[in-house]
Amino acid sequence: MLTQSTAPSPLWQPGTREFKDSSLARFAARCGFEPSDYDALHRWSTSQSEAFWNELWDFTQVIGSRGDVTLERSSGEAMFGARWYPNGTLNFAENLLCGDDGRLAVIEANERGDLRRVTMGELRAQVSRAQQGLRKLGVTAGDTVGGILPNNADALVVLLACASIGAIWSSCSPDFGAPGIIDRIGQVNPKVLFAVSEYQYNGRRFHLGENLAEVLRGLHGLQHVVLVGDAGSIATGTTPCMSWSEFNSAEPRALQFEQLSFRHPLYVMFTSGTTGLPKGIVHTAGGVLLEHRKEHMLHCDVRPGDVMSWYTNTAWMMYHWVISGLASHAAVVLYDGAPIVKTADGLDLGMLWRMAEAAGVTHFGTSPRYLATLQESGYLPGRQHDLRALRSVLSAGAPVQPEQFDWLYQSVKQDMIFASISGGTEIIGCFVMGSPLHAIRRGEIPCKGLGLAVDVLDERGASVIGRKGDLVCTEPFPSAPLTFWGDNGDARYRAAYFEARPGIWTHGDLAEQTVDNAVVIYGRSDTTLKPGGVRIGTAEIYRVVESQPSVEDAIVFGVPVGGDEEIVLCVVAKDGNELTSEFAAGLRDEIRKRASPRHVPRHVFQVSSIPYTLNHKRVEGAAKATATGQAVKNLGSIINPESLAQYADLMQRGTL
Missing domain, CATH: 3.30.300.30 (ANL, C-terminal domain)
Structure with a gap:
């Protein structure tokens, strides 16, 4: 068993600033806890969860109304069916489209090294045009809208426009084959589909005409197709098709934000499809917003003016995670392309780091596979790029090996927080992650997320320390799914996460907790594959x-x-x-x-x-x-x- 005396030496430790000025330190003090005693704060956040989430709502200045009830539990259920803020109202897009018109909101980047900066005022204007375009197509609250789009500003604009009126968004990356797209977006029967006819990856242009035509033949109930980017054309059969410029033809005007229930559906996201069709996870606007505000502001210490990036695509939950950084008054980098590009001179390993340098990235998100490739190639980002703005590197999608911790602090930067984070599409967030108040030790994830009653149980259902077991959560939390999309959604949801242990969320990760309340993740306990950190x-x-x-x-x-x-x-x-x-x-x-x-x-x-x-x-x-x-x-x-x-x-x- 790991003891305090045998714990690995820290690679990084918090200092005076972190314990005094970080948002987490200020939040702890506000709630009556010493910032140095995170364990006490966490115990309070799970034992007095209603008080915790109310304090978080107020501290992070969520735009909306909490209502007079925080949590309703279903009769006889510890977790399943719990209703957070049943009388609360808010609009997700309103909370992201915040701040002065002149503040930096989005930085678009691509393989050519181009950067395009978009202010909040410009982003609001684009969302206004898209909002009006959606209304002209008859989209209203509760309708589903699909996207086959790369990670650029256009995709973000449509997502926010949908959220502003209460439409439900579901997206896929354009590099998915037609069957993979139909298996996902085909389940939600979108009223409108936004798609590109071509995209670029690794220096090549890929044309999607035949692929999209096959997708359209596999969708039911589709009323309109919007071809984003005004590039090329596709055969849409009898489904009306319009260009991106035609869709965005209205003059900008003041945005209208529908005030919807806390539980109003925001996203349908899909699991990997291990044993059949991918499961459609329905996430709520309020649950996503609260969880991401907590993780960004408290655990990641995201501050106004910061710049967040994550190498991802529009199908992965980390895309939805990073764009929520707008609510913390940070700018988000949207990169469309390959992380490592093949050139005539060989592999270009520095693409993402040049982007980070030019954009002034403060929080750099990546995967263990990418870090391993750099390590094996002897690439030294800290020596080859000006990373003075960088305060944190985050990694998700697979466990990070202890040697990779060493490499990061030797080759990227010593004065930064490295956070390996772990959660999943199912909760659109993290059960375990880092914080500015925790030392970083190789191979370990420093802490359990606030408000999440995370534990590791063995086959007896007993909590174990220093031994591997199942990662579980024993109390309700706001970002739990609303349901699974489709027939018998509640029953399938219950079977997926509560069948193994009634009343307890069993996540499917093999994990170990240390005596210091750190966590080590060993991977999924099922047959899900994760090449490059992406679950398939x-x-x-x-x-x-x-x-x-x-x-x-x-x-x-x-x-x-x-x-x-x-x-x-x-x-x-x-x-x-x-x-x-x-x-x-x-x-x-x-x-x-x-x-x-x-x-x-x-x-x-x-x-x-x-x-x-x-x-x-x-x-x-x-x-x-x-x-x-x-x-x-x-x-x-x-x-x-x-x-x-x-x-x-x-x-x-x-x-x-």
Whole structure:
């Protein structure tokens, strides 16, 4: 068991400023706690949760009305069905479109190194045009609107315009294949779809005409298509299509913000689709706003005038997380392109750091895979770029290895906070993260989020310290999903997070808490894949592979490599044929086109059989365990355990 005397030496420690002037220190003092005693503050925030969230609402100056009730619990339910601020009203967009007209709001960046700055006044004017455009198309509160858009200002404008009138936003990245988009946006039946006909990635232009035409054929109830960027055209069939300039033709006027309930749906976001269609998570406007205000202002110490960036796309929750920084009077960087660009001279590793230098980024968000690539390449951002504005680097999507902590403080900057954060799409936030009041130790996430009763339980349901267990949350919190989109949404939601432990949210992460109340995350406890820190599901890969005429069967799993995860695909050929490297190349290309580049397996092997359970389910965990030299826990449930022998030396064999 880890003790105080054997805890790793800090890589960074808070000083006088953090304990006196940080927002978290001021909030602690306001609530009657010493800033140095975070554990007491956290215990209060979970045991007196109503008082905590009310104090947070007032401290962060949420625009809206709390109403006269803070929390209503369902009869007999500890968490499921809890209603926060049942009489409260607010508008999400109004809280983000705040501050003086002249303050910096958005910095657009791309692979060419261009930066375009947008003031709050300019952003409001663009949102006003889009708001009027939506109303002309008949969009009202409760309607769903979809987006197939890159990470640029246009996407942000449409999202905020939807939120301003109470429409529900759901977005996908344009590099998803048509089936992946239909599996997601097709579930919400959008009234209006915003899409680009082309996008740029890694120095190449990709045209989406055929892909979008297939998407449109798969959507039901669509009334209008808006082609963003005025570039190219697509075949929309009988669905009316207009250009971005036509949609935005109105003159700006004062924005009108619909005052909606705290629980009004804001986003439908999708899980990875591990066992079927991706699950549509319905998030509320009030829950998202309160959780993000807490995380940004208190845990990340975001201040007015700061500049936040995160390498993400419009399908990942970190996009929605970073744009909420506008509510803290920070500017947000929207980067459209690859993090590492191939050039005639080789790989350009400095793209994001040049952007950070030029934009004056204070909070730089990334993934462990990106950091590992820089580390392996010997790149030294702190020596090659002026990062004097940088105060924090944050990482999400996968556990950060202890060696990466060392590299960051040696190669990026010593006087900064590095925060590995962990939560998920399901809560659109973080169960565990950093703070300006916590020392940074290699391999550890410093603290549990305020207001979140996070614990680690073993198979008995007992809280454990110094041992691995399931990450759970035992008390209600505002950013919990409203429901799952579609039929039987509440039942599916309950089954996903409360079936394992009735009344307790079981998140699906394998974790360990230390005696210092830090947390170590070891990864998902299910079969979700996370290459490059982006969660994807095996079902989407199976859907492509099984459509190949030469494939009899297949199994997919991930193997840990250098702090990240690489996808392994094992295929059984029909009629006992041999599969070639040309076949594997074609299969990878098909997966790239029909799912996304992130779904492409790094390793493809030919095997003779796939392990199955007695009820004929693939056993990805057993294949992965055997391939990585671990014990198979569920061997007794496998109908053909002899099939696992060929996976024992898999990673030493030549891949296709």
